[in-house]
Amino acid sequence: MIARDRNWLLIFAACAALAVVYPLFADGYQLTVIRDALIFGMFAASLDFFWGRTGILCFGHAAFFGIGGYIMALITLNDAIPFGSLLGIVGAVAGAALVAAIIGYFLFFGGIRGSYFTIVTLAMGVICQQAAVSWSSVTGGDSGLIGIPPIAFDVGGIHVDLSQDLPSYIFVASIVAVVVLALWSISRGRWGTVLTAIQDNEVRAAALGHNAPLRLLVTFVLSAAIAGLAGALYVCMAGLVAPDLSGLLLSTEVIVWVAVGGRGTLLGPVLGAIAIQRAQQTISSFNPSLWPLLLGCVFVIIVFVLPDGILSIYARLKGLFKGRRQAQ
Amino acid sequence: MDFVVTTLLNALTLISILMLVGLGLAISFGLMNVTNLAHGEFVTVGAFAVYFVQSVGGSFWLGLTAAPIAGAVVGCILEFAIIRHLYSRPVSTVLATWGVSLILQQGLELSFGLGAKPVTPPIEGTFDLFFTVYPAYRLILIAIAMLTLVGVVLLISRTSFGLDIRTVIQNREMAEGVGINTRRTYAIAFTFGAAIAGLAGGLVAPLAIVLPQMGVNYLANAFFVVIVGGVGSIGGLVAGSVFVGGLTSVLNYQISPSLAQAIVLLAAIVAVRLRPNGLFNGASR
Numbered sequence: 268m269i270a271r272d273r274n275w276l277l278i279f280a281a282c283a284a285l286a287v288v289y290p291l292f293a294d295g296y297q298l299t300v301i302r303d304a305l306i307f308g309m310f311a312a313s314l315d316f317f318w319g320r321t322g323i324l325c326f327g328h329a330a331f332f333g334i335g336g337y338i339m340a341l342i343t344l345n346d347a348i349p350f351g352s353l354l355g356i357v358g359a360v361a362g363a364a365l366v367a368a369i370i371g372y373f374l375f376f377g378g379i380r381g382s383y384f385t386i387v388t389l390a391m392g393v394i395c396q397q398a399a400v401s402w403s404s405v406t407g408g409d410s411g412l413i414g415i416p417p418i419a420f421d422v423g424g425i426h427v428d429l430s431q432d433l434p435s436y437i438f439v440a441s442i443v444a445v446v447v448l449a450l451w452s453i454s455r456g457r458w459g460t461v462l463t464a465i466q467d468n469e470v471r472a473a474a475l476g477h478n479a480p481l482r483l484l485v486t487f488v489l490s491a492a493i494a495g496l497a498g499a500l501y502v503c504m505a506g507l508v509a510p511d512l513s514g515l516l517l518s519t520e521v522i523v524w525v526a527v528g529g530r531g532t533l534l535g536p537v538l539g540a541i542a543i544q545r546a547q548q549t550i551s552s553f554n555p556s557l558w559p560l561l562l563g564c565v566f567v568i569i570v571f572v573l574p575d576g577i578l579s580i581y582a583r584l585k586g587l588f589k590g591r592r593q594a595q
Numbered sequence: 596m597d598f599v600v601t602t603l604l605n606a607l608t609l610i611s612i613l614m615l616v617g618l619g620l621a622i623s624f625g626l627m628n629v630t631n632l633a634h635g636e637f638v639t640v641g642a643f644a645v646y647f648v649q650s651v652g653g654s655f656w657l658g659l660t661a662a663p664i665a666g667a668v669v670g671c672i673l674e675f676a677i678i679r680h681l682y683s684r685p686v687s688t689v690l691a692t693w694g695v696s697l698i699l700q701q702g703l704e705l706s707f708g709l710g711a712k713p714v715t716p717p718i719e720g721t722f723d724l725f726f727t728v729y730p731a732y733r734l735i736l737i738a739i740a741m742l743t744l745v746g747v748v749l750l751i752s753r754t755s756f757g758l759d760i761r762t763v764i765q766n767r768e769m770a771e772g773v774g775i776n777t778r779r780t781y782a783i784a785f786t787f788g789a790a791i792a793g794l795a796g797g798l799v800a801p802l803a804i805v806l807p808q809m810g811v812n813y814l815a816n817a818f819f820v821v822i823v824g825g826v827g828s829i830g831g832l833v834a835g836s837v838f839v840g841g842l843t844s845v846l847n848y849q850i851s852p853s854l855a856q857a858i859v860l861l862a863a864i865v866a867v868r869l870r871p872n873g874l875f876n877g878a879s880r
Contacts, residue, residue, distance in 0.1 A: 385689055386630070393811060393815055393856075401852070559700070560701035
């Protein structure tokens with residue numbers, strides 16, 4: 268096992284241990300705050316899985332989050348559908364994956380890469396939000412849909428009910444841990460290696476027999492499916508769904524979480540999401556319109572000062588000390 | 596008959612605006628390979644310039660003169676402060692310009708307050724076009740846009756500065772080799788594109804809802820124009836604008852605007868799949 272993988276697993280284990288002991292010290296409200304932040308963390312990891320490995324930036328990732336959320340809401344709010352929670356999650360994941368598959372097929376097989384892809388996904392996000400606002404007979408328009416029930420289902424005779432704070436926290440934390448671990452093992456294995464090869468030189472990777480558009484498409488669909496899952500979990504925890512959940516601001520925020528946490532690390536974006544949301548709540552309590560302004564400044568600062576994310580400070584410091592030691 | 600003419604003129608209005616906004620984008624995105632997500636804010640700044648001039652008692656025409664200047668100033672600052680440092684880092688350019696776009700939006704909101712800003716057109720009333728009557732201001736808008744486009748074509752194809760731009764775009768190293776200051780050429784071309792977008796914002800201000808967030812719709816549509824039309828030629832710009840603007844205005848008659856937007860997006864994606872190099876450019880390139 269190479270050192271980088273060992274370090275990643277160590278940090279992952281430390282975070283998992285922290286998540287396990289956290290309920291012992293936190294009250295119900297703090298638990299729900301971390302729970303929601305973890306869901307957004309998984310959303311950030313889903314973007315990082317695509318962006319970090321392929322180098323292609325999706326600027327409308329919240330569209331998939333919102334699609335998952337709306338599908339979940341529509342299924343669970345309909346009393347005629349049995350097993351609402353489970354079917355809702357399946358539907359949310361499938362819906363987000365389907366949209367990604369359609370758009371991704373045309374773009375990747377049409378040779379669209381880089382900035383072009385970013386722009387088209389940006390427009391996709393704008394349109395999803397507009398659709399959520401204007402298709403009010405289904406989506407509830409500007410005010411969205413309220414009264415979404417918490418997740419509840421039966422597995423093998425055991426009744427799982429997530430209306431309480433602690434069970435829902437445990438449920439979400441386990442799903443996030445499993446998803447992040449799964450994404451990591453995919454991206455460090457052969458699949459991730461081929462994606463890196465495609466990012467470095469697509470023509471060469473194709474000449475070696477890899478179907479580059481198909482690889483990119485499958486990665487994109489998987490990333491969108493997880494974003495849809497995050498959206499579905501979030502609306503059940505929050506109890507409501509609104510057009511903001513598919514909007515441009517959320518798409519922007521998730522990019523910041525990934526960029527601050529460190530692109531390509533999968534764990535960094537989760538931590539970035541938790542940390543930045545804490546900051547956002549504090550700042551927004553002073554003045555709500557200050558947040559987008561600060562967000563804009565964060566973008567510019569990241570690009571010029573910290574292109575590899577917060578975690579790179581550690582690596583830089585290490586490099587600094589190493590350099591000094593060698594100089595002596 | 597008058598229905599057809601009205602639809603055509605509405606389409607022509609939108610196409611003219613898209614051509615002006617897309618022109619700057621075609622320069623920065625298509626030719627310099629800079630993805631500037633703050634391009635929509637040049638339109639916003641232009642529209643706010645007209646609003647500001649009118650609100651302090653100036654005429655619309657004075658405002659329309661100020662609009663491209665405001666766009667150029669913002670574009671010039673952006674180029675100097677951010678974009679020129681990131682020519683070799685495309686993803687960073689996307690992030691940084693998006694940050695600037697957020698800062699500009701919130702800055703405008705903080706300084707001018709919430710809510711839509713009223714802008715009055717210089718001429719009220721309609722013009723009798725034999726087939727139909729049509730708002731006079733929209734005809735003026737189309738005329739100014741067309742004149743601007745012709746001016747730009749002449750500038751690029753007939754002047755020595757246009758020759759510099761074309762040289763730098765074709766081969767930056769070679770252009771430097773023959774003594775052209777490529778940094779300066781890029782900066783001027785970028786500022787020029789921003790000025791045209793500001794002019795578009797000023798022109799559209801009396802027709803549109805002037806908000807700090809208005810830029811993003813023009814941004815998305817202008818990118819479609821450039822992507823669908825293909826980069827590198829005025830013909831592609833016109834073809835892309837006709838495609839996006841024409842489709843949007845025709846669909847707007849039948850269905851809700853956001854559904855129309857979604858269909859235009861899908862059509863643009865399919866068009867790109869079928870003609871990856873743009874509608875106008877041939878298959879070889």
